[in-house]
Amino acid sequence: MTGDNSEFSVIDRLFKPLAGLNAEARGLIDDVAVLGAREGYDLVVTTDAMVEGVHFLSTDPLDQVARKLLRVNISDLVAKGADPYGYQLLTAWPKGMAYEGKAAFAAGLRIDQDEFDFDLFGGDTVSTEGPLLLSITAFGHAPVGRALSRAGARVGDRLLVGGFIGDAHLGLRVLRGEFDELSEAHKAHLVQAYRLPQPRDDLAEVVLDHAHASMDVSDGLIADALHMARASEVTLVIDLDRVPTSAAARAAIALGADVTDLITGGDDYQILCTANAAGAEALKAAGLHEIGHCEAGTGEVSVISGGKVIEIEDKGWVHV
Numbered sequence: 001m002t003g004d005n006s007e008f009s010v011i012d013r014l015f016k017p018l019a020g021l022n023a024e025a026r027g028l029i030d031d032v033a034v035l036g037a038r039e040g041y042d043l044v045v046t047t048d049a050m051v052e053g054v055h056f057l058s059t060d061p062l063d064q065v066a067r068k069l070l071r072v073n074i075s076d077l078v079a080k081g082a083d084p085y086g087y088q089l090l091t092a093w094p095k096g097m098a099y100e101g102k103a104a105f106a107a108g109l110r111i112d113q114d115e116f117d118f119d120l121f122g123g124d125t126v127s128t129e130g131p132l133l134l135s136i137t138a139f140g141h142a143p144v145g146r147a148l149s150r151a152g153a154r155v156g157d158r159l160l161v162g163g164f165i166g167d168a169h170l171g172l173r174v175l176r177g178e179f180d181e182l183s184e185a186h187k188a189h190l191v192q193a194y195r196l197p198q199p200r201d202d203l204a205e206v207v208l209d210h211a212h213a214s215m216d217v218s219d220g221l222i223a224d225a226l227h228m229a230r231a232s233e234v235t236l237v238i239d240l241d242r243v244p245t246s247a248a249a250r251a252a253i254a255l256g257a258d259v260t261d262l263i264t265g266g267d268d269y270q271i272l273c274t275a276n277a278a279g280a281e282a283l284k285a286a287g288l289h290e291i292g293h294c295e296a297g298t299g300e301v302s303v304i305s306g307g308k309v310i311e312i313e314d315k316g317w318v319h320v
């Protein structure tokens with residue numbers, strides 16, 4: 001089996017089929033991929049890595065790890081209003097990792113490549129004495145000059161979010177043995193949110209058409225709102241009571257989960273954006289939720305609940 005599990009055999013057997021017949025990938029037998037320019041569009045590029053023990057658990061199924069890796073990258077693209085196109089993949093396999101694990105990983109990629117119409121263009125394979133490390137550089141297309149940014153929030157804008165906040169953070173805690181009293185259905189919902197975030201590619205177009213500033217929530221709602229507030233040089237006011245939470249999250253809160261953990265825990269991969277009043281109505285009609293507004297400022301986030309300001313010390317995830 002060692003031959004089967006070696007670098008070029010794995011590329012040939014597991015990754016070449018994922019590149020398919022796409023000429024841009026050059027059959028994964030060249031040094032580069034060559035992406036043709038699409039007239040009238042900018043190429044939007046993003047990179048996000050995932051490390052075992054930092055972004056996912058060693059007990060998470062490898063097909064789902066692969067899908068999460070694709071999804072966290074697609075999440076950044078759709079938050080910019082870009083149409084996901086394809087990706088480069090880096091795999092740093094722990095020495096001795098079995099072929100079966102790599103095959104499960106490739107099977108997960110296949111599922112979500114098809115789900116999101118996203119092609120593999122190439123990448124790199126290395127081995128490591130450390131934990132499993134995976135990285136994707138993802139490409140998407142946005143009409144020239146129109147890809148959204150974290151800057152661009154305007155005083156008077158409404159602040160909106162694409163879906164539930166806090167589920168993934170609670171899902172990680174469920175996997176670590178917390179909230180055992182929750183129903184099996186609620187636990188499954190939260191674990192699914194952690195293992196398999198749902199990037200809202202269906203919202204990319206409406207966000208592109210109506211948002212002034214847009215990003216995805218990865219570090220935590222408050223931390224990422226702060227990133228947006230700083231980039232836009234405004235104050236974002238978040239009404240905690242309007243932040244959408246699932247029935248499962250509310251059940252966890254009833255069991256003692258702190259609501260501030262939900263808005264600082266991260267891993268949500270929901271769109272966070274601002275728009276003027278008319279734009280906000282269009283975004284709400286598409287399913288986004290209004291959670292606050294934008295005031296004059298110099299890069300602050302203010303969280304209110306029941307009309308009172310809440311101080312939040314740890315605002316979200318920071319890699320150190």
Ligand SMILES: Nc1ncnc2c1ncn2[C@@H]1O[C@H](COP(=O)(O)OP(=O)(O)O)[C@@H](O)[C@H]1O
Nearest residue numbers: 045046047048072076215216217218219224227
């Ligand atoms: N090692 C790095 N080298 C160059 N740019 C980086 C590096 N790490 C992060 N960045 C840049 O810093 C910015 C913020 O990154 P990050 O917080 O990871 O964004 P996101 O939450 O959208 O994934 C991005 O513009 C990203 O390209």
Ligand SMILES: Cc1ncc(C[n+]2csc(CCOP(=O)(O)OP(=O)(O)O)c2C)c(N)n1
Nearest residue numbers: 048053054055056057218219265266267317
């Ligand atoms: C095992 C495990 N522990 C902790 C976390 C929580 N966590 C790790 S990284 C992170 C922030 C998001 O990852 P990052 O690499 O910062 O993504 P980016 O902001 O670049 O999109 C969070 C919330 C997790 N997902 N899994």
Ligand SMILES: [Mg+2]
Nearest residue numbers: 047048049218
């Ligand atoms: Mg990143």
Ligand SMILES: [Mg+2]
Nearest residue numbers: 048072076218
């Ligand atoms: Mg990201």
Ligand SMILES: [Mg+2]
Nearest residue numbers: 218219317319
């Ligand atoms: Mg981050």
